[in-house]
Structure formats: structure tokens, C-alpha cells
Amino acid sequence: MKKVKVGIAGLGRLGKVHAHNIAYKIPNAELTAACSIVSDELEYAKKELGVTDVYTDYKEMLAMADIDAVVIVTTSGEHCWQIAAALDAGKHVFSDKPLGVTVEECKLAEGAVERHPESVFFLGFMRRFDPSYAYAKKKIEDGVIGTPYMVKAAGIDPEALVEGAIKFAATSGGIFIDMAIHDIDLMRWFLGSDPVEVHAMGATFKHPEFAEVGDDETGVAMYKCGNGALGIVHVGRTAAHGYHVETEIIGTEGSLRISPVPEKNLCMVYDKNGVVTECVGGFPERFAEAYQLEMQEFIDCVESGKKPEITVYDGTKSTQIGFATTEAWKTGNIVKIEY
Ligand SMILES: NC(=O)c1ccc[n+]([C@@H]2O[C@H](COP(=O)([O-])OP(=O)(O)OC[C@H]3O[C@@H](n4cnc5c(N)ncnc54)[C@H](O)[C@@H]3O)[C@@H](O)[C@H]2O)c1
Known part of the structure; x- marks a missing residue:
């Protein structure tokens, strides 16, 4: 079975949890790339997750990495532009909460989701x-x-x-x-x-x-x-x-x-x-x-084309x-x- 290839952005407190789940606990996913502005975290990706395709520049990861989907676990104010850039690059997107830290940012993300109905957008309200x-x-x-x-x-x-x-x-x-x-x-x-x-x-x-x-x-x-x-x-x-x-x-x-x-x-x-x-x-x-189940659901949505229950509009609200x-x-x- 072909696995969904995932690039993760952000390997901090929560990014490591998601990265570990994708690498080891989601059978139909494969962690193939990672991006962080912290170089120690990229070393962690290489050593602990076996991911050698690492980036300090998010846009470079989108352009260069062999990935179907992006998981965004960066600082909250980065989420919306990263969501839009990934969708525009033809990737499926999981973003952790909050969608954005201003309503204007959220509207940017909404626009990108509306431009790409063919892609899955999944918002991580894991509770x-x-x-x-x-x-x-x-x-x-x-x-x-x-x-x-x-x-x-x-x-x-x-x-x-x-x-x-x-x-x-x-x-x-x-x-x-x-x-x-x-x-x-x-x-x-x-x-x-x-x-x-x-x-x-x-x-x-x-x-x-x-x-x-x-x-x-x-x-x-x-x-x-x-x-x-x-x-x-x-x-x-x-x-x-x-x-x-x-x-x-x-x-x-x-x-x-x-x-x-x-x-x-x-x-x-x-x-x-x-x-x-x-x-x-x-x-x-x-x-x-909950973190494992939500990631499994995201990957299953990518595989099956099913629409996630939580929408970008839930994020804006x-x-x-x-x-x-x-x-x-x-x-x-x-x-x-x-x-
Ligand atoms: N769902 C939850 O229960 C839950 C729990 C904790 C955090 N979060 C959310 O997850 C996100 C990350 O939180 P954290 O606690 O892991 O933060 P953190 O500060 O520990 O990690 C932030 C990560 O983002 C990376 N980063 C920041 N800007 C970047 C950029 N431009 N390009 C690439 N990487 C960049 C940093 O390198 C770092 O790896 C936040 O949005 C937070 O609200 C959700």
C-alpha cells in the first residue's frame, strides 16, 4: 500500500509528539521531511526519527521535499501563511490549533481552503x-x-x-x-x-x-x-x-x-x-x-478524500x-x- 508522505513544520513541545506518531504509529503515513528554525531539532529529526530531508526554510521544504501533506506545528502566528503556502503548493494540510492569532490571518487561511477544495484541510482540535x-x-x-x-x-x-x-x-x-x-x-x-x-x-x-x-x-x-x-x-x-x-x-x-x-x-x-x-x-x-487518533483521521481523509468534520470556519470562529x-x-x- 502506498503511504501518505508527510513533511512536518515545527518540532517543539507538540511537534515532537506529532512527528513521533507519524513516523511510528500511523501505518499509512511516512514522515519524509522536517522543518524547524532550531538546528538541534533537525538533529533530533535525523537521529530519533530517521528523517534526513530537513530544512530551516519552510518554503524550501514545500518546493523541494517529496511530500503529499504538511503537518504544521509551528508558533501560532505562523500557521495561516504556512497553511496558504502549502495548499497553493498542492499539499494536503494538517494545522494545529489555533488556526490563527488574528481574524485577518484566519480569513487568509479560509481563502486558501476555498481555492483548493481538492485538498484536505484538517484543524487539530484534538480534544x-x-x-x-x-x-x-x-x-x-x-x-x-x-x-x-x-x-x-x-x-x-x-x-x-x-x-x-x-x-x-x-x-x-x-x-x-x-x-x-x-x-x-x-x-x-x-x-x-x-x-x-x-x-x-x-x-x-x-x-x-x-x-x-x-x-x-x-x-x-x-x-x-x-x-x-x-x-x-x-x-x-x-x-x-x-x-x-x-x-x-x-x-x-x-x-x-x-x-x-x-x-x-x-x-x-x-x-x-x-x-x-x-x-x-x-x-x-x-x-x-487523541493526538494519535486525530493524525490517523487526517491521513485517512487524505487517502479516502473524506472531508474532515472540523472546518476552517470552526477555526475562524x-x-x-x-x-x-x-x-x-x-x-x-x-x-x-x-x-
Ligand atoms: N493541541 C494542543 O494540545 C497543543 C498543545 C501544545 C501546543 N499546541 C500548538 O502547537 C503549536 C506549537 O506549540 P509548541 O508548544 O510545540 O511550541 P514550541 O515553541 O515548543 O515549538 C515551536 C516550533 O515551531 C518552529 N517554528 C517557528 N517558526 C517557524 C518557521 N517560520 N518555520 C519553521 N518552523 C518554525 C520552531 O522551530 C519550533 O520547532 C502552537 O501553535 C501551539 O498553540 C497545541
């Missing part, structure tokens, strides 16, 4: 592929909780990894674009409605470095959707116990909760500290299965909502969201 989130969605579709009218979500990065988050903060687009965007996507998915207004606040208590680059360490946002449903999103960078991602969906007949305690596994440790449930340490561990949330946080105003 939709996590087995627990997918199960919750199915329960909602089966009517188990009646009509869902509220989503309460928390996404708090571990204090243990805060140095990486500080380094990344200045180019991340801000806490609501960078972190809340996952919860925003899930809120839209679970409630089946888009938010039309938002109120948001932030605080920094432990790491002033976030505030120094105009970001905050913790953010809280409240949304009202077009159908009247509500959303409450809490994002942060300093969970002491590990990586805390928790979502509750409340409906007229019941509710669903995903990861109220973000357990590492089913083992409880009984020792001098008492009875301890250890927690997952970071996103690569918590969402390992989530960035618009993230942007409106950022505006609400910065101004203290309730912001109306128009699409």
Missing part, C-alpha cells in the same frame, strides 16, 4: 478525538442529559511546566487564544450554538513574567450563546497537582463530567502521605491517544471568540460577538 470527550458527545446526541444548557470547563497547565509557558507567552496570542480556545471549541461542539457575548477577567499572583508581556496567569470567561445556553471557562498555568483539564456539561435531564480528577491511571498509592491518586503531568500524556474574550478581559466590558 474532540479524546475517547472520553467523544463518548460525552455521543451521550448528548443520544439525549441522555436532555438539552445541554451549560458547559463549565477548566484547563490549567501544571506549575511544573510553567517555565515553558512563560517562554511561549509572548507569541501565544494570550491566555484566551492559546489555552481557552480548546474549551471554546468544545463549548460550541457540545452546546450546538455559538456564543454571542462574553465577559472575562484575569489575574497574576505567582509569575509576574506573564503580566510583563501583557498576558495573565489565570483567566475566567463567561459566555452566553445564541440559543441562550451558558459557558464558564477557567484557564490557568499553575496547577500544583499536574495537568488539570476538566469539563462538565449540564443538561435539563442530567450532566456529564470528564476528568474531575485528572488521574494518571487507576493505581492509588497508599503511603506516608495517605492515599494518593497521581495526576497526569502534561498535555502529551493526557491527550496521547474559535479565534473570533478567543479574540472577543481577550477584548473583554483587557477592557472589562461585556463584548458582543458578531460573526
Whole structure:
């Protein structure tokens, strides 16, 4: 069977996860090229992934490499032009979230997707592929909780990894674009409605470095959707116990909760500290299965011509909502969201 040849752009914290999956875990894909502006990462690609066709210039990879598809895991502000360049070069494209850090950038990506209906464009909102989130969605579709009218979500990065988050903060687009965007996507998915207004606040208590680059360490946002449903999103960078991602969906007949305690596994440790449930340490561990499943789905879409469920317009909307949330946080105003 002919494998889909993939070039990856970005081999940082998440790029390495995707690269490893493509190289070793997706049977119908082959990692044939890699691009990074960090030379150590290209050495990693050669040694750990066996990829010898490496580039520091993204456009050069598009022009020279023997690839059918590009996987973009670069800094968020690079995504949209790289998506457009790859589609215009005749490649299928997977881009990690966020689609872009401004709405103008997202429109550029939309234009490129519309110019190339023959190519697959896949946006990596991987939580939709996590087995627990997918199960919750199915329960909602089966009517188990009646009509869902509220989503309460928390996404708090571990204090243990805060140095990486500080380094990344200045180019991340801000806490609501960078972190809340996952919860925003899930809120839209679970409630089946888009938010039309938002109120948001932030605080920094432990790491002033976030505030120094105009970001905050913790953010809280409240949304009202077009159908009247509500959303409450809490994002942060300093969970002491590990990586805390928790979502509750409340409906007229019941509710669903995903990861109220973000357990590492089913083992409880009984020792001098008492009875301890250890927690997952970071996103690569918590969402390992989701990253693999979304990449498998992308490659299967390329092979079969099937259209991905998540569209470029979902990407633009989530960035618009993230942007409106950022505006609400910065101004203290309730912001109306128009699409
Ligand atoms: N889906 C998720 O759960 C999740 C988790 C983490 C990060 N992300 C997203 O993935 C992206 C990367 O995040 P990260 O944490 O791996 O960042 P990182 O800073 O660790 O890595 C960024 C990578 O981008 C490369 N890069 C930057 N500009 C480039 C360019 N012009 N050409 C080629 N390579 C370039 C760098 O060399 C580096 O390899 C971000 O958009 C982030 O929002 C998503």
C-alpha cells in the first residue's frame, strides 16, 4: 500500500509528539521531511526519527521535499501563511490549533481552503478525538442529559511546566487564544450554538513574567450563546497537582463530567502521605491517544478524500471568540460577538 508522505513544520513541545506518531504509529503515513528554525531539532529529526530531508526554510521544504501533506506545528502566528503556502503548493494540510492569532490571518487561511477544495484541510482540535470527550458527545446526541444548557470547563497547565509557558507567552496570542480556545471549541461542539457575548477577567499572583508581556496567569470567561445556553471557562498555568483539564456539561435531564480528577491511571498509592491518586503531568500524556487518533483521521481523509468534520470556519470562529474574550478581559466590558 502506498503511504501518505508527510513533511512536518515545527518540532517543539507538540511537534515532537506529532512527528513521533507519524513516523511510528500511523501505518499509512511516512514522515519524509522536517522543518524547524532550531538546528538541534533537525538533529533530533535525523537521529530519533530517521528523517534526513530537513530544512530551516519552510518554503524550501514545500518546493523541494517529496511530500503529499504538511503537518504544521509551528508558533501560532505562523500557521495561516504556512497553511496558504502549502495548499497553493498542492499539499494536503494538517494545522494545529489555533488556526490563527488574528481574524485577518484566519480569513487568509479560509481563502486558501476555498481555492483548493481538492485538498484536505484538517484543524487539530484534538480534544474532540479524546475517547472520553467523544463518548460525552455521543451521550448528548443520544439525549441522555436532555438539552445541554451549560458547559463549565477548566484547563490549567501544571506549575511544573510553567517555565515553558512563560517562554511561549509572548507569541501565544494570550491566555484566551492559546489555552481557552480548546474549551471554546468544545463549548460550541457540545452546546450546538455559538456564543454571542462574553465577559472575562484575569489575574497574576505567582509569575509576574506573564503580566510583563501583557498576558495573565489565570483567566475566567463567561459566555452566553445564541440559543441562550451558558459557558464558564477557567484557564490557568499553575496547577500544583499536574495537568488539570476538566469539563462538565449540564443538561435539563442530567450532566456529564470528564476528568474531575485528572488521574494518571487507576493505581492509588497508599503511603506516608495517605492515599494518593497521581495526576497526569502534561498535555502529551493526557491527550496521547487523541493526538494519535486525530493524525490517523487526517491521513485517512487524505487517502479516502473524506472531508474532515472540523472546518476552517470552526477555526475562524474559535479565534473570533478567543479574540472577543481577550477584548473583554483587557477592557472589562461585556463584548458582543458578531460573526
Ligand atoms: N493541541 C494542543 O494540545 C497543543 C498543545 C501544545 C501546543 N499546541 C500548538 O502547537 C503549536 C506549537 O506549540 P509548541 O508548544 O510545540 O511550541 P514550541 O515553541 O515548543 O515549538 C515551536 C516550533 O515551531 C518552529 N517554528 C517557528 N517558526 C517557524 C518557521 N517560520 N518555520 C519553521 N518552523 C518554525 C520552531 O522551530 C519550533 O520547532 C502552537 O501553535 C501551539 O498553540 C497545541
